[in-house]
Amino acid sequence: MNEAEFVAAFSRELKSLRLSNGMTLEELSRASEVSISTISKIENLQQKPSFETALRVARALKVNFVQMMEGPGLPQSGMTRRTITRAGEADTFRSDYYTYGVHATEIARKIMVPLVMRIRNRTPPPLADWSIHDGEEFVYVMKGVLEFHSEQYSPAILNVGDSCYFDSTMRHAFVSKGDGDAEILSICLSIKPFEEQARHSGDRSVQDGV
Incomplete structure (x- = not known):
């Protein structure tokens, strides 16, 4: 995905998610600590979002920022999709x-987001910058020593070969x-597509008289 495609996809999904959550520009601005003007310009393709802005609005909307690049959609069952990231x-x-190294970006509307992450900080970020998004997440340490912080739990030290599975909300x-x-x-799994698919299937069942 090139920069222009990223900006276009992000702006579309930002507006779609904001409206589907019933949020005004002012409400999203308060929740994300991003100015109303900046959000409006991003939605209207008048400004490219910085990475920090993308993270802030994604956290406020409780989604993974990578999902905002791909747009909405249901899992495409029955398809034999494959992609290789060299x-x-x-x-x-x-x-x-x-x-963040984002893999498998050629496949849209996927339910897993595979990331290889390099952790550069030596102290915890401010609480406002901690990640929070829909679904569950699996983390596996490939190099170095990781200290994992999460709400409701004490920090945990993970060494190479250790892993952690947690609720990413x-x-x-x-x-x-x-x-x-x-x-x-890091592999992030969103449960929203499953819920949408179940709801969509339920709607079809009602229409079919099941």
Whole structure:
């Protein structure tokens, strides 16, 4: 996905999610701490969102920011889809704390978001910058020492080969505790497509008289 495609997809999904959540520009601005003017300009393709802005509005809408690039849709069952991301070909995004390598971007409307993340920070981000989004998440440590923070739990130290599976509607954050940056595989699973598919199937059943 090139930059123009990212901006267009993000702006469409931002407006769609805001309206589906019944939020005004002012309400989303308060929830995300992003100005009304900035949100409006992004929705109308007048301004490219910074990575931090993308993260803030995604957190406010309780979705994973990568999903906002792909647009809405149901899981496409019965299709034989496949994609390969070669070494060095992942789409890369950088925040103040992490570097994200996003894999399988050629497939839209998927229920899993595979990321390889480099954790650069040595102290926890401010609570307002912790991640929170729909679904569940699996994290596997590939390099270094990771300190995992989440609401309602004490911080946990994870070494190479350790993993953690958690409810990503809890605020969570990562910290590198080794000599260098930590590197993790993060797989985010959204349950919303399953709920939408079940609701969609239920609607069809009612229409069919089942």
